Amino acid sequence: MTGADAPDYTAFAAHYDEWFGPAATTDDTVEALAGLLKTAGPGPALELGIGTGRIALPLAARGVEIHGIDASPAMVGQLRAKPGGQDIPVTLGNFSTAGPDAPDGTDTHYALVYVVNGTFAELPTQEAQVDCFANAARRLRAGGLFVLDAHLPEALTSSASSGGRVVPAEGGQLVLRYRETDRAAQHYRSHYVVFANRSTGGVDMHRTTVSFRYAAPGELDLMARMAGLRLRERWGNWKGAPFTSSSTGHISVYERPAREGNADE
């Protein structure tokens, strides 16, 4: 898989934060990642799919040294245009295999590698997802953490989740989401139609589709194990709520063990 295979965010990069980054989730995500970083020990953080810097910029403002990787020049352009956005080193490429080189020429120096807002599921195949775990693990120093969020398949394929829904967006805009799932392929596609207010009155309409491959926690844990990582914690949301049978998604925190080859300890 190359960067050219990654989803194309060009058409809505300029509106991503308004349409897909509700402020409450942003604050909770930043708070949780900052807390995890304290437990992971010293070292920089790496965001896979850094996008507009919705999460990376507030983390950097807390003094976290942060790097990113993203396949979309349009999304990174949005990051660059924000205050502080020029200061974050970003590699353009596919995060399932690529990443920034460390100053010492090795790639094992990150305390935290994370991929959020459903971005891991944008990797379209099991192979690309397995590669992503291996890529993240290789960049973590011993004791470092790999964190991702994901929906639960049961929640995605339930009748309540399928079909049409209105998703809240900032600025009084209306986002209609229609989700189609293909259970045999473990794929779903979310079609978005956005009605944006024009300053001159009236509305503009935009349409986009994003495809995902979903995986159950057990499959993700196996990918982690293949990469030499082990599950440290699993939460039901970014506020750290317990993961229970009524959870619709999860935050999974994987750890690279202090000694090599001890993912089961």
Ligand SMILES: C[S@@+](CC[C@H](N)C(=O)[O-])C[C@H]1O[C@@H](n2cnc3c(N)ncnc32)[C@H](O)[C@@H]1O
């Ligand atoms: C849903 S956005 C999330 C952006 C940011 N992480 C956030 O939470 O606001 C997904 C981002 O990941 C990038 N992306 C998706 N798949 C990618 C891949 N395989 N390699 C590199 N970037 C990818 C997209 O270009 C986009 O910027």
